[in-house]
Amino acid sequence: MDVHAFLRERGELVDGFLEKVLPTSPGAPEALCGAMRHLVFPGGKRLRPALCFAAAEAVGAAPERALPMAAAVELLHTYSLVHDDLPCMDDDSERRGRPTVHVVYGEAVAVLAGDALQALAFEVLAQRGARAGPTERVLGAMRDLAVAAGAGALVGGQVDDLAFPAEGSDPAAVESVHLRKSAALIAASVVGGARLGGADAATVARMRSFGENVGLAFQIADDVLDRDEDGACSLVRLLGVDGARRRAETLLADALGELDELGERAEPLRELARFAVRREI
Amino acid sequence: MDVHAFLRERGELVDGFLEKVLPTSPGAPEALCGAMRHLVFPGGKRLRPALCFAAAEAVGAAPERALPMAAAVELLHTYSLVHDDLPCMDDDSERRGRPTVHVVYGEAVAVLAGDALQALAFEVLAQRGARAGPTERVLGAMRDLAVAAGAGALVGGQVDDLAFPAEGSDPAAVESVHLRKSAALIAASVVGGARLGGADAATVARMRSFGENVGLAFQIADDVLDRDEDGACSLVRLLGVDGARRRAETLLADALGELDELGERAEPLRELARFAVRREI
Numbered sequence: 001m002d003v004h005a006f007l008r009e010r011g012e013l014v015d016g017f018l019e020k021v022l023p024t025s026p027g028a029p030e031a032l033c034g035a036m037r038h039l040v041f042p043g044g045k046r047l048r049p050a051l052c053f054a055a056a057e058a059v060g061a062a063p064e065r066a067l068p069m070a071a072a073v074e075l076l077h078t079y080s081l082v083h084d085d086l087p088c089m090d091d092d093s094e095r096r097g098r099p100t101v102h103v104v105y106g107e108a109v110a111v112l113a114g115d116a117l118q119a120l121a122f123e124v125l126a127q128r129g130a131r132a133g134p135t136e137r138v139l140g141a142m143r144d145l146a147v148a149a150g151a152g153a154l155v156g157g158q159v160d161d162l163a164f165p166a167e168g169s170d171p172a173a174v175e176s177v178h179l180r181k182s183a184a185l186i187a188a189s190v191v192g193g194a195r196l197g198g199a200d201a202a203t204v205a206r207m208r209s210f211g212e213n214v215g216l217a218f219q220i221a222d223d224v225l226d227r228d229e230d231g232a233c234s235l236v237r238l239l240g241v242d243g244a245r246r247r248a249e250t251l252l253a254d255a256l257g258e259l260d261e262l263g264e265r266a267e268p269l270r271e272l273a274r275f276a277v278r279r280e281i
Numbered sequence: 282m283d284v285h286a287f288l289r290e291r292g293e294l295v296d297g298f299l300e301k302v303l304p305t306s307p308g309a310p311e312a313l314c315g316a317m318r319h320l321v322f323p324g325g326k327r328l329r330p331a332l333c334f335a336a337a338e339a340v341g342a343a344p345e346r347a348l349p350m351a352a353a354v355e356l357l358h359t360y361s362l363v364h365d366d367l368p369c370m371d372d373d374s375e376r377r378g379r380p381t382v383h384v385v386y387g388e389a390v391a392v393l394a395g396d397a398l399q400a401l402a403f404e405v406l407a408q409r410g411a412r413a414g415p416t417e418r419v420l421g422a423m424r425d426l427a428v429a430a431g432a433g434a435l436v437g438g439q440v441d442d443l444a445f446p447a448e449g450s451d452p453a454a455v456e457s458v459h460l461r462k463s464a465a466l467i468a469a470s471v472v473g474g475a476r477l478g479g480a481d482a483a484t485v486a487r488m489r490s491f492g493e494n495v496g497l498a499f500q501i502a503d504d505v506l507d508r509d510e511d512g513a514c515s516l517v518r519l520l521g522v523d524g525a526r527r528r529a530e531t532l533l534a535d536a537l538g539e540l541d542e543l544g545e546r547a548e549p550l551r552e553l554a555r556f557a558v559r560r561e562i
Contacts, residue, residue: 023431023432023433023437027432027433028431028432028433028436028437028440029432029437029440029441029444031440031444032432032436032437032440033432036432079396083392083393083396086389086392088387088388088389088392089389089392106369107369108367108369108370108440108443109440111364111367111369111370111392112364112436112439112440114396115360115364115395115396115399115430115436116430116431116432116436116437118396118399118400119399119427119430119431119432119435119436120427120431120432122403122423122426122427123424123427123428123431126420126421126423126424126427127424127427129420135416135417135419135420136416138416138420139407139410139416139419139420140407142403142407142423143404143407143408145403146400146401146403146404146407146408147404149396149397149400150304150309150397150400150401150404151304151308151309151310151313151314151317151397151400151401152304152308152309154400155309155313155393155396155397155400156304156309156310156313156397158393159309159310159312159313159389159390159393160310162389163310163312
């Protein structure tokens with residue numbers, strides 16, 4: 001299968017939906033609408049939505065079933081980037097070759113755009129999710145998303161990343177941050193897709209383990225691609241490029257092992273995992 | 282009935298629940314846990330939770346039924362205050378006689394604590410709401426909360442408030458900001474309580490109108506209490522103290538009219554509305 005074609009096609013599916021649910025003026029202030037869209041269009045690889053769709057398809061559902069969750073994880077991911085870029089956090093003035101939201105719209109509107117993107121993620125899931133299947137599944141996906149977005153995961157990981165000691169520390173400490181800051185939302189994307197696709201409890205548990213391992217390996221691959229030997233919270237600093245690569249491959253193998261029982265229809269999910277970890281490595 | 286006793290008793294009910302759901306270290310970073318609790322305990326009057334409980338009771342349910350929603354609206358309200366106080370927004374260094382979150386924990390952790398409080402609001406509702414009754418009701422309450430928190434309401438209102446012209450404008454423009462920035466969340470509190478209490482669609486619609494009118498009158502009462510003649514977005518500047526008071530009373534009467542069919546068990550809700558609008562006026 002062609003993983004790039006899959007990413008492109010599922011990307012178009014989620015983009016069409018995001019276009020519809022993002023607010024427009026006069027329903028919301030014009031600057032806020034612009035700031036909310038700034039980092040959504042054009043976006044990145046739409047890897048999280050693709051994983052979400054592929055997880056639903058791996059359990060036999062049509063990708064459309066997972067659409068509200070796929071949009072929600074992309075909105076949540078985008079909000080976290082907008083806030084990470086703020087002057088009081090990483091203070092980045094560029095992302096994906098364009099000025100960051102606070103550079104274009106000012107700091108106050110950037111904070112508020114992030115806030116509204118988070119609210120929109122939950123709105124989309126509550127509003128559209130009800131049509132995507134039994135409400136129990138939607139509530140479960142929503143709970144996973146909220147936990148992944150919260151103090152024990154995404155936000156807590158960012159707090160610890162900002163305060164990460166520049167020297168010392170060990171691989172477990174780095175992986176704890178990666179697991180919370182990056183892998184939790186990737187796992188929620190996979191689990192949410194599987195849930196909306198109708199997965200049973202055992203499959204949901206395997207999907208969670210798959211998602212966490214892929215998410216962690218994805219983040220390590222990011223550090224390898226950046227040759228991030230100087231960053232405080234980087235496995236490359238502690239293990240070197242080759243050591244970090246080996247760790248990512250081990251995690252990828254563990255992840256793929258979780259999908260052994262799912263057969264042919266899980267092939268897009270497997271290919272996405274390989275792509276996430278090995279792109280350009 | 283004694284509205285102060287009702288506020289105290291229902292306040293204790295929601296406080297016990299908030300104490301349980303707020304994160305503690307080592308489940309989340311210690312500074313983040315502290316920052317998230319800073320403005321929750323001790324909190325304010327717990328007016329939104331009280332309205333939420335009273336709405337459930339007005340349709341014949343036990344207050345416990347509305348507990349996840351009551352906690353969620355207080356968490357969401359608290360997040361909005363933490364972000365409103367930030368240097369890039371209202372730049373307030375004190376609230377309720379104590380230093381604001383960013384003064385104690387720094388700006389980055391304050392932004393992140395607000396982010397995590399918003400996520401926790403939805404987590405609590407998704408996680409505990411399922412025990413509070415049919416999942417359709419919970420999803421409905423969640424959708425209302427997300428809409429009230431979003432670009433068309435709370436966040437959009439704050440964006441327009443920050444940019445409100447210091448001169449000119451008319452009462453309708455001021456009320457549009459108040460309706461979105463303050464009244465929408467108050468209405469969601471009432472509607473969510475009614476939904477979890479099992480209200481039918483017609484009652485939900487009346488509760489929404491009641492909540493919006495009370496919320497708007499509450500915000501006008503705030504401006505009157507502050508004698509806010511200089512604030513840009515203040516009805517007192519445009520109508521004077523007496524004119525603003527009359528407008529609040531008209532809105533209160535409209536709100537109470539929506540409850541006419543609900544009889545004796547809606548009395549706490551009526552008394553809370555009177556209290557919200559007339560406290561110390």
